[in-house]
Amino acid sequence: RATLTFRDDGSLPTIPQWGTVVIKAGTAAPGTAVWGGFATRESSDPAGIHGGSARLVTVDCQSYAIRLTTTEPITETYGGGNNELILLDSDIVANLLYTYLPAFYDAGSISSASPVQCDYIQFSDETLRSALNKILERSSKEYGITAGAKFYYRPAGNAGALQHMLTDQFDFEGTFPMTAKPYYDKDSVEVRNAVRVLGGWTESAVQTENFSTNGVLYEFQVDYFPQT
Numbered sequence: 001r002a003t004l005t006f007r008d009d010g011s012l013p014t015i016p017q018w019g020t021v022v023i024k025a026g027t028a029a030p031g032t033a034v035w036g037g038f039a040t041r042e043s044s045d046p047a048g049i050h051g052g053s054a055r056l057v058t059v060d061c062q063s064y065a066i067r068l069t070t071t072e073p074i075t076e077t078y079g080g081g082n083n084e085l086i087l088l089d090s091d092i093v094a095n096l097l098y099t100y101l102p103a104f105y106d107a108g109s110i111s112s113a114s115p116v117q118c119d120y121i122q123f124s125d126e127t128l129r130s131a132l133n134k135i136l137e138r139s140s141k142e143y144g145i146t147a148g149a150k151f152y153y154r155p156a157g158n159a160g161a162l163q164h165m166l167t168d169q170f171d172f173e174g175t176f177p178m179t180a181k182p183y184y185d186k187d188s189v190e191v192r193n194a195v196r197v198l199g200g201w202t203e204s205a206v207q208t209e210n211f212s213t214n215g216v217l218y219e220f221q222v223d224y225f226p227q228t
Contacts, residue, residue: 002035002061007054008044015039021061022147033147037063064104064145068129071100076131079120089116089139093132093153100128104145109152114141 002023006012015021019039024031041060077083078092086095090112097105116139123131132143132153143153211220 001063002037004059004061006057008057009054012057015042015059017042021059035063036145036147036149037061038066040066064149065129067101067104068132068145069127071128073125074100074123074128074131075125077120077122078118087118088112089118089135089141090153092118092121092135093143096128096131097151101151104149104151106150106152109146109150109154111152111154114139114155 002021004021017039021037021039022033023035025034026032038061039059040062043058043060045056074096076096078086083095086092090110094105094107094110097110118135118138121134121138123134126134136143140156141154142156143151145151209222213220
């Protein structure tokens with residue numbers, strides 16, 4: 001998500017609801033696109049309330065990834081006598097994108113590396129995002145939508161290539177970290193992480209453990225040992 005706040009003296013154009021918003025970085029035009037999405041809500045304070053004659057406008061935006069949850073319900077079955085020619089994970093992903101979100105479809109960004117055979121997989125009235133997550137349960141790969149509005153699907157471990165380094169400094173240069181302890185949140189649009197623990201050595205209330213990572217580490221030691 002992104003929130004933009006600026007002063008409008010009446011000369012700025014209105015951003016329509018669901019209008020495209022692209023954030024660019026760099027001192028030279030046209031700059032590098034580092035975030036893309038849609039304007040979902042605009043609010044403003046009366047002119048002059050913050051000094052001067054301009055009004056303060058705030059625009060709330062959602063990244064392109066919101067379209068993954070606003071597609072028509074997906075009801076498809078691959079394997080078991082249905083779509084027998086489309087059984088590899090990357091082919092299923094490509095077919096779903098081409099069918100349900102063609103505006104973001106980019107055949108060159110859907111990697112066929114490390115293919116995973118899906119002899120049978122069924123989707124029942126699911127969003128595109130939930131269908132993709134079901135495929136990730138088998139492939140352990142990653143997907144997302146770039147700032148250029150192109151969908152990608154590829155082997156996991158490349159997330160750093162799309163972690164745009166934004167800064168609040170006046171020179172607009174991409175420096176990172178902004179604090180002494182770098183961390184950021186991810187959702188399943190970028191990387192899907194799921195851990196299921198059945199049983200354990202300790203009978204107690206739900207145990208919660210937090211870990212800090214740098215986008216590279218993927219193994220963490222827990223204090224409560226699971227048993228099967």
